[in-house]
Amino acid sequence: MSDERTVGDERIVSTATNPDIDAAGFTADTKVDSILISADPHPATKPEGFSVVGKALPKTDAWSKVTGAALYADDIVLPRMLHGKLLRSTQAHARIKSVDASRAFELPGVVAVMTGADLRVKYGILPSSPDEEVLACDKVRYVGDPVAAVVADDELTAEEALELIAVEYEPLPAVMSIDAALRTDLPKLHDNPRRTNNVHKEVHLEFGDMDAGFAAAVKVFEDEFFFEGNTHAPMEQHSVVASAGADGKLTIWASTQTPHYLHRIAAQVLQMPASRIRVIAPPVGGGFGGKTEPFAHELVAAFLARKTGRPVKITLTREEVFFAHRGRHPVKMKIRTGVKSDGTITACHLQTWLDGGAYGSYGVATTYYTGALATVTYKIPAYKFDGCRVFTNKPPCGPKRGHGTTQPRFAFECHIDKIADALGLDAAEYRKRISVDANTTTVNGLRVTSCGLRECLDAAEKRSRYAEKRKMLTKGKGIGIAASAYLCGAGLAIYWNEMPHSGAIVKVDRGGGVTIYCGTSDCGQGSESMLAAIVAETLGVDVMDVSVCASDTDLTPVDLGSYSSRVTFMAGNAARQAADGVREKIAQVASEKLDVPIARIGFARRRVFDVADPAKSLSFLEAAQAAEARFGTLAAPGSYAPPRHNPDFKGSGVGPSPAYSYSVCVAEVDVDLETGEVLVERITLAHDVGRAINPDSVEGQIEGGVYMGIGEALMEESAFRGIEHKIPNLLDYKTPTSLDMPPIETIIIETNDSEGPYGAKEAGQGPLNPVIPAIANAVAHAIKGRVYATPITSDKVLRALDADGGAVLRVRRAPAHA
Amino acid sequence: MSIAPAKILASLSINGSVVECAFNPNKTLLEVLREDVGLTGTKHGCEMGHCGACTVIVDDLPVLSCLTLAVESIGHEIRTIEGVARDGVLHPVQRALAESGGAQCGYCTPGIIMSAVALLEQNPAPTREDVAQGLSGNLCRCTGYTKIIEAVENASAELRSAR
Structure with a gap:
């Protein structure tokens, strides 16, 4: 019986016993707890064999965070420190005729001013689109575009000085939508002689035989969807402190997920050797992709710290965080899918139009990502993708959790439900039937290794009692399912090079303490705890024996950064390799001292021992000291570069990953048929993470993904009124509060990826993706009509009730103008 | 040199201790705690009373320190995150x-x-x-x-x- 396979190895992760969990599944409306299911194809490496991996331990930084001791960028205070402020454009699109900051400079307390002319260097996170200036030189492109900067003795003076800067604008027509950007009669945001409109990037890819695929189809389905833009809104406002030493060396402390990229770009923009710049990322107060590229305020602070010879701090206001943005692209999508009568997909054509905002950011990659991963979830034998990103006069869009894959996942999973309904198939069973298989290659050349998608579907379906509830729910209640896949890091770095994507050094000191040096940036996802756990497991020490020295370009080997869910897989592998290097040395010495073959040397509980006779042992400290005496300083490096499997076509660099995580969400909703309000009553989410290094952290990532998914599904939107951001504050930009969260049941599926560190894959970005379409599908189930655009707000629900067959459910019709 | 109004000298009762500090009277409790007293454990996420990151306890009630002038807190008992653990023991x-x-x-x-x-x-x-x-x-x-x-x-x- 296939069900036995997944439930046979099930265990409850939480140490608290939960009487609500029984073998038959969950009792509805009870407090839920996490389940871990093993679908491990390599049973030789059972988690029971591990001391640290698989244990729900507190995070290593938990104590500093609950006591307020953790120092974030804005908590750093240096002697003689100045405070900086940016003057931002009041125009969406305008030529700058003049900027006069002389009056600001005269204000007592002002130490320096800066305008675009001070640093005329174009840069961009992607080498293919260097279209940003530190401060706008000739043109502003959105309300909020930085134009000038002031540093003063205190923040208030700097703020006051901004008022004294005179900027003369020559306004241009603003381009505020995808449709407007495609027109040829509006001014272009960026000079590009090859374009007559505001298209930034076009992608056209085709794989397999599309004609044959559609010819073989019994039915062809076509749908159009729109995913509204939204933003990360990390709780910490971006902050930077820059200080130039007397020797001219520049140190930048920044709330960044990517210290290495800031290091590179700062060197390029400031035109100084990278060896004279040190970038440190203190604990980052939330990122979600919003702090993955260099920002104007960081480069301004660095420039002015050098110019004034004094440390400079710039912390963005919350409104400025909305302007800095780099959030979710609004995307319009068209899907056309051919299927056989049993639902087997024969061909699929996906078209996407992305509203990129004013600058390139990661947008070229985002454009590819809206198409690249469509094939990693369900089998698609022929696939065509056309993507188009446009420039508009809005804050630039970039990567947000799920980078470019979230929007098409919403569209595709809604589309799949519609196909299932039309063919009379159960939506969950249908998904299982068309799921990709482990160890296969997709039509666009992506290598799928471990794959727990079917296990996720099974577990989520069973735990939520999906099939049963799908048939018997009452009016206004709905249940929906959706699936997704996500990267474990991008297969290629954003700039071409053949060096590792992650590096680590492990060092053992004479007191038995272990330090790992790694360039990762912990933005709350728990990368430091992950590294500590992997090193502790490898060396058989306690997690608290391991110190993590991270995200300091002077001290740590490069890690490309905390984005694209790459850290556990890549930095984790580098850390394991480094720890293995140290372990080998210790094992060799221990083998001689204990007179035991080296292959029999084990490491656990701070002992180094003979696995055949554990009484024969040395303490870790003794063994480490003996190894240092023998080999000298006890340290070893580790590196990781993903395997090169990308096929040879332009754009093939986006999509490949050393592994893919899988997630399935079942959402249960209650829709108020009078008001259109959607209440999420319960979420069940299964996530194939390969191996949970720390199940509590994985669970936390899943819960956070569910939360963010609920926000994006129901309320979060980057709305504009004319040229202005309508709601650049945390009151009007609605996010779910503690009162809006339903019970979440998390199910961790372990497939023990053969290339991941201790079998681990990513956890965190993936589980956001299925939440939004699962809610959309549940709403469609509840109202017998469909909302084709996010967020699924009351007005859209009421319109769908009127437009679709759900009209019979409707209590009162919406006003005609709605 | 600053354009801010002249500082006042005040005693604030913070985490059971009396702290004497000088600050501009237009400063919020959040700013004084972070900038003038050096208690950076209290965070800011909006400075508009929307996010709750700056919550401290004043006379047993949770208060948004970004919406409270520091001068209003004179004579009241202020508790911040730094005062929650006692003698190294976590709450x-x-x-x-x-x-x-x-x-x-x-x-x-x-x-x-x-x-x-x-x-x-x-x-x-x-x-x-x-x-x-x-x-x-x-x-x-x-x-x-x-x-x-x-x-x-x-x-x-x-x-x-x-x-």
């Missing part, structure tokens, strides 16, 4: 949050802890709904609140059993 709310993974990026955590401590002092046996209500003014973007609510429930049970 049950802190310990529960650390153990449950209720702090991810940790930026909202001090504000959450202050709201939770105030809640448990006023209502030692809150229901899950009471806890969710008590924390509804504190935004968190990482956790989905689930582990935070569980941690406060656990801390509440621990505090009651110790009584």
Whole structure:
């Protein structure tokens, strides 16, 4: 019986016993707890064999965070420190005729001013689109575009000085939508002689035989969807402190997920050797992709710290965080899918139009990502993708959790439900039937290794009692399912090079303490705890024996950064390799001292021992000291570069990953048929993470993904009124509060990826993706009509009730103008 | 040199100690705590009273320090995250949050802890709904609140059993 396979190895992760969990599944409306299911194809490496991996331990930084001791960028205070402020454009699109900051400079307390002319260097996170200036030189492109900067003795003076800067604008027509950007009669945001409109990037890819695929189809389905833009809104406002030493060396402390990229770009923009710049990322107060590229305020602070010879701090206001943005692209999508009568997909054509905002950011990659991963979830034998990103006069869009894959996942999973309904198939069973298989290659050349998608579907379906509830729910209640896949890091770095994507050094000191040096940036996802756990497991020490020295370009080997869910897989592998290097040395010495073959040397509980006779042992400290005496300083490096499997076509660099995580969400909703309000009553989410290094952290990532998914599904939107951001504050930009969260049941599926560190894959970005379409599908189930655009707000629900067959459910019709 | 009004000298009662400090009278309690007293554990996420990150306890009530002038706090008992652990021993709310993974990026955590401590002092046996209500003014973007609510429930049970 296939069900036995997944439930046979099930265990409850939480140490608290939960009487609500029984073998038959969950009792509805009870407090839920996490389940871990093993679908491990390599049973030789059972988690029971591990001391640290698989244990729900507190995070290593938990104590500093609950006591307020953790120092974030804005908590750093240096002697003689100045405070900086940016003057931002009041125009969406305008030529700058003049900027006069002389009056600001005269204000007592002002130490320096800066305008675009001070640093005329174009840069961009992607080498293919260097279209940003530190401060706008000739043109502003959105309300909020930085134009000038002031540093003063205190923040208030700097703020006051901004008022004294005179900027003369020559306004241009603003381009505020995808449709407007495609027109040829509006001014272009960026000079590009090859374009007559505001298209930034076009992608056209085709794989397999599309004609044959559609010819073989019994039915062809076509749908159009729109995913509204939204933003990360990390709780910490971006902050930077820059200080130039007397020797001219520049140190930048920044709330960044990517210290290495800031290091590179700062060197390029400031035109100084990278060896004279040190970038440190203190604990980052939330990122979600919003702090993955260099920002104007960081480069301004660095420039002015050098110019004034004094440390400079710039912390963005919350409104400025909305302007800095780099959030979710609004995307319009068209899907056309051919299927056989049993639902087997024969061909699929996906078209996407992305509203990129004013600058390139990661947008070229985002454009590819809206198409690249469509094939990693369900089998698609022929696939065509056309993507188009446009420039508009809005804050630039970039990567947000799920980078470019979230929007098409919403569209595709809604589309799949519609196909299932039309063919009379159960939506969950249908998904299982068309799921990709482990160890296969997709039509666009992506290598799928471990794959727990079917296990996720099974577990989520069973735990939520999906099939049963799908048939018997009452009016206004709905249940929906959706699936997704996500990267474990991008297969290629954003700039071409053949060096590792992650590096680590492990060092053992004479007191038995272990330090790992790694360039990762912990933005709350728990990368430091992950590294500590992997090193502790490898060396058989306690997690608290391991110190993590991270995200300091002077001290740590490069890690490309905390984005694209790459850290556990890549930095984790580098850390394991480094720890293995140290372990080998210790094992060799221990083998001689204990007179035991080296292959029999084990490491656990701070002992180094003979696995055949554990009484024969040395303490870790003794063994480490003996190894240092023998080999000298006890340290070893580790590196990781993903395997090169990308096929040879332009754009093939986006999509490949050393592994893919899988997630399935079942959402249960209650829709108020009078008001259109959607209440999420319960979420069940299964996530194939390969191996949970720390199940509590994985669970936390899943819960956070569910939360963010609920926000994006129901309320979060980057709305504009004319040229202005309508709601650049945390009151009007609605996010779910503690009162809006339903019970979440998390199910961790372990497939023990053969290339991941201790079998681990990513956890965190993936589980956001299925939440939004699962809610959309549940709403469609509840109202017998469909909302084709996010967020699924009351007005859209009421319109769908009127437009679709759900009209019979409707209590009162919406006003005609709605 | 500054354009700010002249500083005043005041004594503030913070975490059981009297702290004498000079600050501009237009400064908020948040700014004075962070900039003039050096207590950076209290965070800011909006400075408009929307996010709850700056929550401190003034005379047993949770207060948004970004909306409170420091001069209003003179003569009142102010408690910040730095004063929650006593003699190196974590408050049950802190310990529960650390153990449950209720702090991810940790930026909202001090504000959450202050709201939770105030809640448990006023209502030692809150229901899950009471806890969710008590924390509804504190935004968190990482956790989905689930582990935070569980941690406060656990801390509440621990505090009651110790009584």
